[in-house]
Amino acid sequence: AKNQGENLYQFYVKENEYPATEHVDLYRKLRKALDNNEFVLVYQPQYDIASKEFIGVEALIRWNHPEKGLISPLQFIPFAEEVGLIVPIGKWVLHEACKQWRLWMDHFGRTFKMSVNLSSRQMYEPDLIELMTQILNETGMDPHYLEIEVTESITMNLDRATMLLSKLKGIGVSISIDDFGTGFSSLAYLKNFPIDRIKIDRTFIKDLSNDISDQNIVKTIIALGINLNLKVIAEGVESEEQLTLLNDYGCHEAQGYFLGLPMSADHIAKLI
Numbered sequence: 402a403k404n405q406g407e408n409l410y411q412f413y414v415k416e417n418e419y420p421a422t423e424h425v426d427l428y429r430k431l432r433k434a435l436d437n438n439e440f441v442l443v444y445q446p447q448y449d450i451a452s453k454e455f456i457g458v459e460a461l462i463r464w465n466h467p468e469k470g471l472i473s474p475l476q477f478i479p480f481a482e483e484v485g486l487i488v489p490i491g492k493w494v495l496h497e498a499c500k501q502w503r504l505w506m507d508h509f510g511r512t513f514k515m516s517v518n519l520s521s522r523q524m525y526e527p528d529l530i531e532l533m534t535q536i537l538n539e540t541g542m543d544p545h546y547l548e549i550e551v552t553e554s555i556t557m558n559l560d561r562a563t564m565l566l567s568k569l570k571g572i573g574v575s576i577s578i579d580d581f582g583t584g585f586s587s588l589a590y591l592k593n594f595p596i597d598r599i600k601i602d603r604t605f606i607k608d609l610s611n612d613i614s615d616q617n618i619v620k621t622i623i624a625l626g627i628n629l630n631l632k633v634i635a636e637g638v639e640s641e642e643q644l645t646l647l648n649d650y651g652c653h654e655a656q657g658y659f660l661g662l663p664m665s666a667d668h669i670a671k672l673i
């Protein structure tokens with residue numbers, strides 16, 4: 402016990418000795434942002450390509466900084482993942498997204514899908530399924546309309562991922578593989594994971610109109626999805642030409658600036 406006390410003492414001395422690093426600073430700011438409710442969600446619409454029907458939204462986080470204004474998740478999510486703050490932030494995101502879905506549904510009497518990004522780090526939370534169940538109950542969100550987007554990086558721990566995704570399916574939530582085609586994983590996981598949808602990464606869509614390799618990759622991903630009985634959505638669709646090609650290839654769904662920017666909940670309400 403004495404040793405522990407000494408170590409603790411040393412730790413505090415060290416902290417005072419050295420000025421706060423940028424990291425310690427960002428950690429505190431993010432923690433405070435969470436306590437002060439400075440995070441907001443924007444929603445990007447998704448469409449069925451053939452019918453042009455609005456089918457759902459992806460929730461995307463922003464930090465509404467009191468001085469700096471809206472800050473992109475690219476500037477704080479990777480850090481939050483590194484230091485574990487993604488766990489409380491991710492919890493907030495899930496709760497907020499489900500709450501919003503219920504509000505829309507009560508107001509418009511129409512259901513559509515809500516996709517929420519789940520960081521691989523959150524997969525290691527022992528009570529993730531309980532938390533999810535609790536949020537679903539509390540908000541009155543129908544789990545069948547909730548989709549969790551995970552990246553191929555979850556295959557780093559295949560057993561854990563298989564167990565977690567099966568449990569998610571068990572409570573009625575669906576699963577999408579985000580940024581499909583950019584990970585270093587083997588395709589074997591497609592066999593074992595209870596996946597509903599794959600999301601073609603936008604790096605393959607960016608030059609789709611003139612790059613033959615991208616065209617072949619995208620066609621192949623779509624064929625793979627269709628053969629495995631999965632829905633296929635393309636992200637980062639920025640032009641009509643890209644959308645037309647995707648339609649020709651038989652891609653089911655699309656999301657991107659050409660179809661709709663990430664927007665506030667109020668703006669989404671106008672699309673419903």
Ligand code: C2E
Pocket residue numbers: 445460461462473474475478487491494518519520579580603636637638639656657658659663
């Ligand atoms: P992502 O999950 O791949 O999300 C798609 C990103 O592409 C979003 O960036 C979206 O605004 C952007 N985007 C949509 N359409 C287009 C387009 O046509 N062209 C281009 N160039 N970009 C488009 P955003 O909102 O800045 O998010 C960046 C990343 O931050 C996300 O990539 C995701 O990895 C992460 N992220 C965002 N929100 C959350 C969250 O709530 N939780 C977690 N864990 N990660 C999040």
Ligand code: CA
Pocket residue numbers: 459518550579
């Ligand atoms: Ca995503």
Ligand code: CA
Pocket residue numbers: 579580600602603636
């Ligand atoms: Ca993505």
Ligand code: CA
Pocket residue numbers: 580
């Ligand atoms: Ca991404």
